[in-house]
Amino acid sequence: MTTATTGPAAVKGAVGTAHTRVEGRDKVTGAARYAGEIPFADLAHGWLALSTVARGRVRSLDTDAVLGMPGVLAVLHHGNAPRVDTDYVGMLGIPPDPTAAVFQDDRVPHVGWPVALVVAETPEQAREAAEALVVTYDEEPHDTVLTADHPGAYPADGHMPAETEKGDLAASLAASAVVVDEEYTTPEEHHSMMEPHAATALWDGGRLEVIDSNQGATWVQTELAKMFSLDESAVRVRSEHIGGGFGSKGLRAHQVSAVMAATVLQRPVRVVMTRRQMFSLAGHRSPTVQRVRLGADADGRLRALEHRSLNQTSTVYEFVEPGAGVARVMYDADAHRTANHVVRLDVPSPTFMRAPGEAPGSFAIESALDELAERCGVDPIELRLRNEPEAGPVSGLPFSSRNLAACFREGARRFGWAERDPRPGIRREGRWLLGTGTAAASFGAGAGPSTALLTAEADGTFTVRISAADLGTGARTALTLVAADALEVTPERVRVRIGDSDFGPAMIAGGSMGTRSWAWAITEAARELRERLALGPAVPPEGITVRSDTTEALGALAQKERHSYGAQFAEVAVDTATGEVRVRRMLGIFAAGRIVNPLTARNQLVGGMIWGISMALHEEAVRDRATGGLYAPDLAGYHVATHADVGDVDADWVDDHDPDDPVGIKGVGEIGIVGAAAAVANAVRHATGVRHRSLPIRPDRVLSARADGSGTDA
Numbered sequence: 001m002t003t004a005t006t007g008p009a010a011v012k013g014a015v016g017t018a019h020t021r022v023e024g025r026d027k028v029t030g031a032a033r034y035a036g037e038i039p040f041a042d043l044a045h046g047w048l049a050l051s052t053v054a055r056g057r058v059r060s061l062d063t064d065a066v067l068g069m070p071g072v073l074a075v076l077h078h079g080n081a082p083r084v085d086t087d088y089v090g091m092l093g094i095p096p097d098p099t100a101a102v103f104q105d106d107r108v109p110h111v112g113w114p115v116a117l118v119v120a121e122t123p124e125q126a127r128e129a130a131e132a133l134v135v136t137y138d139e140e141p142h143d144t145v146l147t148a149d150h151p152g153a154y155p156a157d158g159h160m161p162a163e164t165e166k167g168d169l170a171a172s173l174a175a176s177a178v179v180v181d182e183e184y185t186t187p188e189e190h191h192s193m194m195e196p197h198a199a200t201a202l203w204d205g206g207r208l209e210v211i212d213s214n215q216g217a218t219w220v221q222t223e224l225a226k227m228f229s230l231d232e233s234a235v236r237v238r239s240e241h242i243g244g245g246f247g248s249k250g251l252r253a254h255q256v257s258a259v260m261a262a263t264v265l266q267r268p269v270r271v272v273m274t275r276r277q278m279f280s281l282a283g284h285r286s287p288t289v290q291r292v293r294l295g296a297d298a299d300g301r302l303r304a305l306e307h308r309s310l311n312q313t314s315t316v317y318e319f320v321e322p323g324a325g326v327a328r329v330m331y332d333a334d335a336h337r338t339a340n341h342v343v344r345l346d347v348p349s350p351t352f353m354r355a356p357g358e359a360p361g362s363f364a365i366e367s368a369l370d371e372l373a374e375r376c377g378v379d380p381i382e383l384r385l386r387n388e389p390e391a392g393p394v395s396g397l398p399f400s401s402r403n404l405a406a407c408f409r410e411g412a413r414r415f416g417w418a419e420r421d422p423r424p425g426i427r428r429e430g431r432w433l434l435g436t437g438t439a440a441a442s443f444g445a446g447a448g449p450s451t452a453l454l455t456a457e458a459d460g461t462f463t464v465r466i467s468a469a470d471l472g473t474g475a476r477t478a479l480t481l482v483a484a485d486a487l488e489v490t491p492e493r494v495r496v497r498i499g500d501s502d503f504g505p506a507m508i509a510g511g512s513m514g515t516r517s518w519a520w521a522i523t524e525a526a527r528e529l530r531e532r533l534a535l536g537p538a539v540p541p542e543g544i545t546v547r548s549d550t551t552e553a554l555g556a557l558a559q560k561e562r563h564s565y566g567a568q569f570a571e572v573a574v575d576t577a578t579g580e581v582r583v584r585r586m587l588g589i590f591a592a593g594r595i596v597n598p599l600t601a602r603n604q605l606v607g608g609m610i611w612g613i614s615m616a617l618h619e620e621a622v623r624d625r626a627t628g629g630l631y632a633p634d635l636a637g638y639h640v641a642t643h644a645d646v647g648d649v650d651a652d653w654v655d656d657h658d659p660d661d662p663v664g665i666k667g668v669g670e671i672g673i674v675g676a677a678a679a680v681a682n683a684v685r686h687a688t689g690v691r692h693r694s695l696p697i698r699p700d701r702v703l704s705a706r707a708d709g710s711g712t713d714a
């Protein structure tokens with residue numbers, strides 16, 4: 001029996017030191033199993049059949065024909081599926097997206113709506129039968145087109161107020177020396193993470209077990225419990241390894257249909273989405289139409305700011321992509337107005353997607369500021385520094401810390417901004433026009449209540465149990481480093497177990513809050529455990545376990561504006577003959593709190609920036625107004641940046657410990673994408689003299705903008 005005091009051998013310094021992923025070997029050797037590949041005895045396989053019409057009712061399903069096909073066990077649909085409850089508010093304080101509550105009625109609200117689950121002995125048999133299932137519909141006319149002046153638009157709150165207003169906008173605009181008034185649009189975008197959504201459900205001794213790929217095991221556990229009217233203790237959700245989430249992996253049709261089938265058949269049932277199914281079942285980022293009006297004095301100081309953003313949502317669920325939210329934090333003006341409106345269309349429900357609101361919103365406002373800087377003849381960095389607010393522009397609250405200026409100073413130095421000639425369209429290198437651009441970034445730095453279990457083992461090691469999720473971000477490794485420092489031991493003596501709702505409630509991997517929220521709980525538990533160990537008892541064979549709960553401690557975070565910040569820089573080359581845009585160089589400098597693991601944090605930031613390149617130049621899901629469905633909903637038709645599209649991209653950070661966090665963390669999950677597309681678009685403007693206000697900046701748009709001779713707009 002060892003006494004696991006941390007005294008004389010106490011070590012610190014794991015946090016802040018690069019550490020490879022603790023599960024890296026398991027992943028590269030295939031030992032790490034994902035939700036869709038964990039073996040189960042007696043496993044049956046479900047295959048979702050999706051609607052082919054955009055609006056209407058299911059008139060009939062010819063189930064008899066497919067029930068006679070090889071291996072087919074059942075066909076679940078609105079006529080025979082178990083009823084579920086959707087009249088509740090979930091763990092995140094929002095009602096469930098009824099897209100997950102499958103087979104409750106005959107309504108079809110969009111193309112790709114689940115109308116049946118065919119269950120069979122093998123996935124191949126289930127797929128064959130699902131594709132053979134004949135469904136007839138009573139079709140109704142549909143509307144799937146978002147337009148700036150859509151009559152169905154209305155203000156919608158989402159997780160923030162729909163509208164804010166102070167001052168007299170018209171008067172301040174009229175009194176401004178320089179005015180920018182432009183419309184910016186972004187298209188429908190999809191997450192399409194590497195690992196498709198997958199769940200296996202089974203009943204085990206009266207308890208529902210779900211092996212899933214999600215962003216929060218207790219999140220999905222509590223949602224399933226509510227939906228199926230079960231006690232929370234009767235549901236266990238596990239999600240050990242995850243191949244990407246980006247906001248899409250909450251409660252969805254695959255878990256709910258798997259639970260229904262496992263209940264009906266009393267067998268383990270697995271449902272996996274196909275890549276194409278993900279384009280209608282996994283959520284997406286809504287297209288946006290945004291109008292930005294800026295009024296400023298000749299020196300670029302803002303007098304008036306208006307940012308209005310319109311997004312689409314489905315007829316079954318109100319999801320707001322709050323594009324106008326970023327202006328509430330970043331820039332102040334005497335007259336300040338923001339508005340997030342939505343239109344209900346016959347499309348799938350949009351959802352959270354990396355930096356929801358900030359990603360498209362920053363494209364609009366950071367492009368508009370670049371336009372303002374040019375019209376004022378002020379350097380775009382200087383313009384932003386002149387508009388640094390003293391307090392939250394809408395909240396009036398002080399900032400906990402705001403290191404945007406430090407990001408711009410360090411970024412400008414390393415990028416070589418000082419040598420920049422602001423004149424557009426004058427740098428040539430063979431057939432390429434060259435330009436550089438910059439943009440600011442911000443993202444909220446919050447935390448959610450979490451519990452952690454921490455055990456001092458008899459062999460001198462420590463085990464952390466927390467219902468955290470590692471989406472591939474490196475969260476498990478970051479928490480190992482945090483726990484090691486909190487316990488004053490080396491990381492080798494710490495093992496971190498995550499992704500199991502039996503470990504107790506914890507924040508989801510979302511809103512850039514995961515690592516911070518979990519680290520807080522682990523730090524609290526470690527403090528208590530060290531106190532217990534300091535009293536000197538020998539550790540018994542079963543170990544000594546303490547449990548923490550940060551619900552009360554998080555009260556310390558109230559009453560401040562809390563954000564991460566960043567400065568994005570891009571250099572582009574534009575081929576004037578083909579319209580191709582290449583991002584040669586990109587640099588992001590961030591103030592994102594204390595960086596726990598530089599290796600994986602850089603990976604998060606660079607990943608976000610590359611997604612920004614992808615957003616600026618490639619990504620666009622195009623809906624066919626005739627059918628209401630997408631053209632080519634797959635990774636052949638939906639273009640994302642690949643290695644060949646990405647030049648020299650680097651991310652780094654300035655010192656920015658959050659003063660109110662026990663570890664100093666803010667969060668790095670989302671800020672990398674914020675402002676990234678604007679930096680690229682601003683660089684394209686600088687290269688070509690053409691302003692692109694609609695994403696993506698496709699070759700045809702580059703060419704037609706030049707061909708029309710306007711020289712300034714696209």
Ligand code: MOS
Nearest residue numbers: 246247354510511
């Ligand atoms: Mo994120 S869009 O909060 O997973």
